[in-house]
Ligand SMILES: NC(=O)C1=CN([C@@H]2O[C@H](COP(=O)(O)OP(=O)(O)OC[C@H]3O[C@@H](n4cnc5c(N)ncnc54)[C@H](OP(=O)(O)O)[C@@H]3O)[C@@H](O)[C@H]2O)C=CC1
């Protein structure tokens with residue numbers, strides 16, 4: 001049966017990849033929403049876009065009631081981890097209160113709610129984590145995302161929580177950098193970078209994350225799913241792979257300890273995910289980091 005999918009945050013990294021993936025899919029009727037203007041208007045004039053600020057309960061209620069989606073994929077969030085630490089009220093409003101608005105509207109309109117979450121709900125003492133591991137956030141961002149998960153789990157309609165890790169990819173008209181572009185740009189400009197070798201992650205290609213979300217919607221899957229790559233790498237190891245792929249001089253890369261950084265919010269040391277559940281239940285097949293770099297390189 002055709003799925004009517006409404007996505008929030010369609011101007012963001014995952015949101016744009018979901019549009020790329022779902023717009024051409026004849027089994028999907030897509031409604032893209034984000035706050036403000038549609039960044040994809042020129043690229044996809046046929047895209048059905050509705051401006052939606054998810055922190056506005058009345059707007060959320062109205063838009064969901066009008067469009068009656070079968071599935072909602074909620075990607076919008078405050079994703080700047082340091083900003084969340086400083087601007088706690090705004091972080092809670094977007095990462096938690098908005099989720100309450102959406103869960104309520106999804107319940108009233110019988111939509112399957114697919115919510116995006118993070119490895120930062122864990123303290124990083126014992127990664128890689130499976131879906132059953134006990135959360136213990138060490139940043140305000142992580143706290144807010146965990147509180148949102150609790151709201152989603154209380155829903156009486158079908159729900160899924162997609163947890164992911166360090167997402168990278170290129171999208172249109174987008175301010176935030178990512179590990180691949182950050183390393184490439186600095187090395188090309190002969191700018192030295194200090195890259196940590198004591199944090200562990202399973203980096204996620206944005207295209208793969210979009211596929212993971214679609215598999216959940218397509219199969220009406222419920223529960224928590226880890227959606228990331230299978231490789232556990234440090235940012236330093238990732239930087240070396242990026243340099244190698246683009247034939248850049250590693251001279252400018254300095255190996256560093258996280259303790260030598262003064263970031264506002266704490267980062268968990270060892271996360272990364274075990275994705276066996278998504279592989280077995282959803283048939284999810286993520287790319288390796290080196291395959292992901294090649295995907296990004298082709299889009300440059
Ligand atoms: N990126 C990562 O490394 C990871 C992300 N995640 C989670 O995955 C999800 C998607 O992340 P990602 O795509 O990277 O996020 P982005 O920050 O790229 O995108 C979020 C989008 O939400 C939009 N937005 C912000 N506020 C509102 C609002 N009030 N109403 C509607 N839209 C709003 C933003 O708009 P604008 O463009 O105007 O700012 C932005 O386009 C998030 O839930 C995040 O927590 C989890 C782990 C890792």
Ligand SMILES: Cc1cn([C@H]2C[C@H](O)[C@@H](COP(=O)(O)OP(=O)(O)O[C@H]3O[C@@H](C)C(=O)[C@@H](O)[C@H]3O)O2)c(=O)[nH]c1=O
Pocket residue numbers: 079080081082118119120164165166167179194195196199201235236267
């Ligand atoms: C800025 C910087 C980062 N790094 C490393 C640390 C870290 O592991 C990685 C990315 O650092 P950032 O501070 O840019 O990203 P960060 O905010 O830690 O990324 C997070 O984003 C949120 C939204 C999530 O949910 C998480 O999954 C997570 O990946 O790169 C360095 O090695 N050197 C640097 O100078």
